[in-house]
Amino acid sequence: xxxxxxxxxxxxxxxxxxxxxxxxxxxxxxxxxxxxxxxxxxxxxxxxxxxxxxxxxxxxxxxxxxxxxxxxxxxxxxxxxxxxxxxxxxxxxxxxxxxxxxxxxxxxxxxxxxxxxxxxxxxxxxxxxxxxxxxxxxxxxxxxxxxxxxxxxxxxxxxxxxxxxxxxxxxxxxxxxxxxxxxxxxxxxxxxxxxxxxxxxxxxxxxxxxxxxxxxxxxxxxxxxxxxxxxxxxxxxxxxxxxxxxxxxxxxxxx
Amino acid sequence: xxxxxxxxxxxxxxxxxxxxxxxxxxxxxxxxxxxxxxxxxxxxxxxxxxxxxxxxxxxxxxxxxxxxxxxxxxxxxxxxxxxxxxxxxxxxxxxxxxxxxxxxxxxxxxxxxxxxxxxxxxxxxxxxxxxxxxxxxxxxxxxxxxxxxxxxxxxxxxxxxxxxxxxxxxxxxxxxxxxxxxxxxxxxxxxxxxxxxxxxxxxxxxxxxxxxxxxxxxxxxxxxxxxxxxxxxxxxxxxxxxxxxxxxxxxxxxx
Numbered sequence: 001x002x003x004x005x006x007x008x009x010x011x012x013x014x015x016x017x018x019x020x021x022x023x024x025x026x027x028x029x030x031x032x033x034x035x036x037x038x039x040x041x042x043x044x045x046x047x048x049x050x051x052x053x054x055x056x057x058x059x060x061x062x063x064x065x066x067x068x069x070x071x072x073x074x075x076x077x078x079x080x081x082x083x084x085x086x087x088x089x090x091x092x093x094x095x096x097x098x099x100x101x102x103x104x105x106x107x108x109x110x111x112x113x114x115x116x117x118x119x120x121x122x123x124x125x126x127x128x129x130x131x132x133x134x135x136x137x138x139x140x141x142x143x144x145x146x147x148x149x150x151x152x153x154x155x156x157x158x159x160x161x162x163x164x165x166x167x168x169x170x171x172x173x174x175x176x177x178x179x180x181x182x183x184x185x186x187x188x189x190x191x192x193x194x195x196x197x198x199x200x201x202x203x204x205x206x207x208x209x210x211x212x213x214x215x216x217x218x219x220x221x222x223x224x225x226x227x228x229x230x231x232x233x234x235x236x237x238x239x240x241x242x243x244x245x246x247x248x249x250x251x252x253x254x255x
Numbered sequence: 256x257x258x259x260x261x262x263x264x265x266x267x268x269x270x271x272x273x274x275x276x277x278x279x280x281x282x283x284x285x286x287x288x289x290x291x292x293x294x295x296x297x298x299x300x301x302x303x304x305x306x307x308x309x310x311x312x313x314x315x316x317x318x319x320x321x322x323x324x325x326x327x328x329x330x331x332x333x334x335x336x337x338x339x340x341x342x343x344x345x346x347x348x349x350x351x352x353x354x355x356x357x358x359x360x361x362x363x364x365x366x367x368x369x370x371x372x373x374x375x376x377x378x379x380x381x382x383x384x385x386x387x388x389x390x391x392x393x394x395x396x397x398x399x400x401x402x403x404x405x406x407x408x409x410x411x412x413x414x415x416x417x418x419x420x421x422x423x424x425x426x427x428x429x430x431x432x433x434x435x436x437x438x439x440x441x442x443x444x445x446x447x448x449x450x451x452x453x454x455x456x457x458x459x460x461x462x463x464x465x466x467x468x469x470x471x472x473x474x475x476x477x478x479x480x481x482x483x484x485x486x487x488x489x490x491x492x493x494x495x496x497x498x499x500x501x502x503x504x505x506x507x508x509x510x
Contacts, residue, residue: 082442131477156281160418187335
């Protein structure tokens with residue numbers, strides 16, 4: 001269902017086969033099955049060494065590579081689509097509606113629900129999309145990155161879009177523990193407690209065989225880490241240990 | 256504000272400096288300023304050739320690289336943190352709460368609002384995190400990827416987390432156009448209309464100088480693409496053109 005309605009990823013004049021491969025890997029992870037290429041720098045079908053580099057970067061996403069269609073122009077590549085988006089950082093002299101990736105995926109899902117076919121254009125590595133490409137798109141998608149360092153590469157941009165498609169169905173909210181008047185313990189505070197536990201258990205002969213110890217300690221540590229102790233609880237546990245191993249407790253353990 | 260409360264990205268025993276570099280690039284794009292390294296395969300400080308490969312992949316995110324701290328163990332690397340998450344695909348023999356990246360960033364933001372310091376562990380490229388690392392984390396973050404092809408690489412996983420941090424503040428919803436009884440036109444249908452417009456304008460002598468034509472056509476095409484025509488509207492415009500250029504219209508244009 002979702003597969004058929006996914007936006008088509010359209011790489012316009014991509015330069016590096018490594019980026020094409022990495023893009024397909026991101027797509028395969030995120031249930032985007034269809035890629036189109038517009039005039040890739042290395043003409044398709046690729047020669048053997050290029051194909052090897054491509055396959056290495058794709059890391060097994062061969063189904064997408066094998067079915068990718070190549071077009072001469074961006075206009076041809078989007079010919080059968082009902083809505084086209086362009087992923088780009090800046091618009092020079094055009095006015096177009098600009099969306100975040102998340103908002104765009106909401107729209108794309110809505111188009112898909114009406115049976116519409118959509119595509120997203122990505123420009124070449126160095127130069128990005130030119131006006132002739134941008135004209136083929138109805139809207140712009142802009143990743144709202146750090147304005148002082150907006151430098152996603154091609155494969156990273158595809159991954160962000162693909163990931164937003166993956167998560168377009170929304171997710172359940174979660175809550176964190178309420179620590180009341182205390183605060184979460186630092187990991188160091190928890191490790192100190194766990195180390196003390198281990199020392200004390202060593203001393204009290206808890207580990208009957210040396211072979212069993214690593215697995216037992218791992219399970220114990222893991223269970224206590226899962227508890228998300230507060231700083232107060234760590235102190236309480238130190239008190240408990242002191243109490244258990246003090247004159248009375250120790251007597252009992254040894255008795 | 257947000258910078259100081261961002262989760263610390265902790266790469267555990269990373270093997271390839273290219274991945275460390277690509278991770279810092281993703282971080283810099285997404286306002287994540289702090290990286291920690293646990294026993295990287297190539298010991299730090301790096302030698303010259305390694306450093307060059309690192310810097311090329313980081314693509315200018317030097318501030319993060321220069322301030323990255325190196326630790327001998329995962330436990331040391333998370334010592335001062337209040338909550339730790341582990342990014343991993345599968346848990347072998349441990350029980351831990353598992354969150355999506357989006358849900359985790361909600362929690363991390365909540366921790367940050369309480370002044371808590373958080374970190375996210377990422378394992379080595381081939382093997383992933385081992386139990387000794389996972390014990391240092393309170394919860395697991397799992398990217399809900401295609402179960403038949405879950406193969407994000409290290410840099411891609413860091414990008415997904417960083418991107419979720421970037422967008423953790425939520426966004427405004429958007430709406431798409433209501434096409435009523437029609438449907439969105441395909442791009443091909445729109446291009447055909449635009450091509451016809453151009454031919455007709457050529458014939459009617461609209462372009463007074465040949466130099467002006469490309470810019471004028473671009474502006475006109477762009478404006479009409481922005482309109483998101485329905486299939487019905489495309490037909491209407493063809494009718495309008497036919498009418499304008501027919502015997503009566505043409506007479507007027509030439510008259």
